[in-house]
Amino acid sequence: MSGSVEHQLPPHLLPDREIHVVISILSGHKKAQEYYDDTLKPLLDSHNVQHSTHTTSSTQSIINLTRSLFVVNATQGVKQTIILLSGDGGIIDIVNTMTTVLNRRNDDTRPPSIFIKPVVVLIPMGTANALAWSCKVAQDPIGSMMKGMPRSLPTFQAQFSPGAKLVVNEGRDRETLTESDDEEGIMYGAVVFSWGLHASLVAMSDTAEYRKHGLERFKMAAGQLLSEGHKYRGKVKWRKAGGDWGELPGSEHSYVLATMVSNLEEHFQISPATKPVDGTLRLVSIGPEPADEIMRLLGLAYQSGKHVTDPKVTYEDIKSLRIEFDEDDERWRMVCVDGKIVAIAKGGWVEATKIPATGMDARRVIEVVC
Numbered sequence: 009m010s011g012s013v014e015h016q017l018p019p020h021l022l023p024d025r026e027i028h029v030v031i032s033i034l035s036g037h038k039k040a041q042e043y044y045d046d047t048l049k050p051l052l053d054s055h056n057v058q059h060s061t062h063t064t065s066s067t068q069s070i071i072n073l074t075r076s077l078f079v080v081n082a083t084q085g086v087k088q089t090i091i092l093l094s095g096d097g098g099i100i101d102i103v104n105t106m107t108t109v110l111n112r113r114n115d116d117t118r119p120p121s122i123f124i125k126p127v128v129v130l131i132p133m134g135t136a137n138a139l140a141w142s143c144k145v146a147q148d149p150i151g152s153m154m155k156g157m158p159r160s161l162p163t164f165q166a167q168f169s170p171g172a173k174l175v176v177n178e179g180r181d182r183e184t185l186t187e188s189d190d191e192e193g194i195m196y197g198a199v200v201f202s203w204g205l206h207a208s209l210v211a212m213s214d215t216a217e218y219r220k221h222g223l224e225r226f227k228m229a230a231g232q233l234l235s236e237g238h239k240y241r242g243k244v245k246w247r248k249a250g251g252d253w254g255e256l257p258g259s260e261h262s263y264v265l266a267t268m269v270s271n272l273e274e275h276f277q278i279s280p281a282t283k284p285v286d287g288t289l290r291l292v293s294i295g296p297e298p299a300d301e302i303m304r305l306l307g308l309a310y311q312s313g314k315h316v317t318d319p320k321v322t323y324e325d326i327k328s329l330r331i332e333f334d335e336d337d338e339r340w341r342m343v344c345v346d347g348k349i350v351a352i353a354k355g356g357w358v359e360a361t362k363i364p365a366t367g368m369d370a371r372r373v374i375e376v377v378c
């Protein structure tokens with residue numbers, strides 16, 4: 009092959025790297041395989057980019073691939089680029105698995121001395137694609153792959169009181185997060201942590217039946233939940249870097265969400281002040297308002313994030329968010345970590361904290377091209 013063709017390639021596609029293409033075949037409208045066959049493969053082939061493909065066969069596929077391949081490569085100094093054809097679920101599986109495995113292997117929580125962050129190219133194939141829209145790559149993923157630069161992906165940690173369980177199989181089953189029931193559980197995310205209406209609607213709509221409706225599924229679930237009018241009971245505390253804990257007023261809440269991205273969907277701008285991978289965590293919350301008022305406020309998020317200037321919305325740049333639950337029914341103790349649902353034990357708590365970019369606690373494990 010001629011050197012001139014290689015010249016047109018960005019560094020993350022050059023032959024000194026292992027290139028892996030991950031095809032999540034059930035994401036979104038199930039177009040990932042077709043996109044690879046019709047668009048991506050011809051382009052990579054035309055530039056003679058050698059790559060391996062990995063097609064998902066279960067909800068565990070990307071988790072297993074991360075454990076058996078991406079983590080091993082990264083800790084052996086192998087440069088790798090992962091072209092990920094999926095929704096937010098795929099990136100979260102990589103981030104959560106890598107951070108968890110690396111922390112377990114290393115008592116002082118720093119990455120091992122040899123650690124080359126995998127570079128991830130996002131090709132949005134999911135329903136919401138929050139990270140891809142927020143990183144501004146969703147509009148032109150191929151253009152971003154060819155012209156973008158790898159940048160460290162900021163993440164947060166969610167810590168749960170003992171007994172927290174992962175909700176799986178369309179809400180029917182529970183998986184333990186820890187080896188024993190008296191341990192605190194930990195998960196890592198890069199997009200959103202929530203309780204209240206957002207977490208409930210994600211939990212309710214993560215079924216094959218709801219998924220058929222694409223983005224509408226979130227609105228359908230929200231409509232049903234708002235008609236129930238539940239107010240979520242608990243203490244919600246937050247603090248800024250170096251600051252003391254403050255508390256949201258009252259013991260009832262409707263919407264409590266902390267996010268590292270600007271958009272949860274293409275047009276749903278939950279945090280207009282957040283810039284791509286800027287490492288901020290922003291709290292967006294609404295108190296115990298009636299359903300029509302919540303609808304009005306969330307409707308403003310579709311108008312370039314205007315909800316954040318409404319006096320009924322709390323919008324703060326924070327370091328940590330802590331919730332202490334006061335709900336008898338498990339249904340109202342469910343939190344969302346990047347689309348995954350965790351049921352907190354009765355009387356339990358959860359704390360979400362931004363992971364710093366540098367220093368002893370720096371644990372950014374991947375780079376995204378944007």
Ligand SMILES: Nc1ncnc2c1ncn2[C@@H]1O[C@H](COP(=O)(O)OP(=O)(O)OP(=O)(O)O)[C@@H](O)[C@H]1O
Pocket residue numbers: 032033034035036037064065066067068069094095096097098133134135136137138347
């Ligand atoms: N072959 C497969 N068999 C079973 N489950 C799969 C398979 N491929 C993907 N999945 C699962 O389908 C889900 C797709 O999630 P993903 O986040 O990629 O898309 P989405 O939910 O449509 O989009 P978004 O998260 O952006 O809204 C994940 O839970 C993933 O593990």
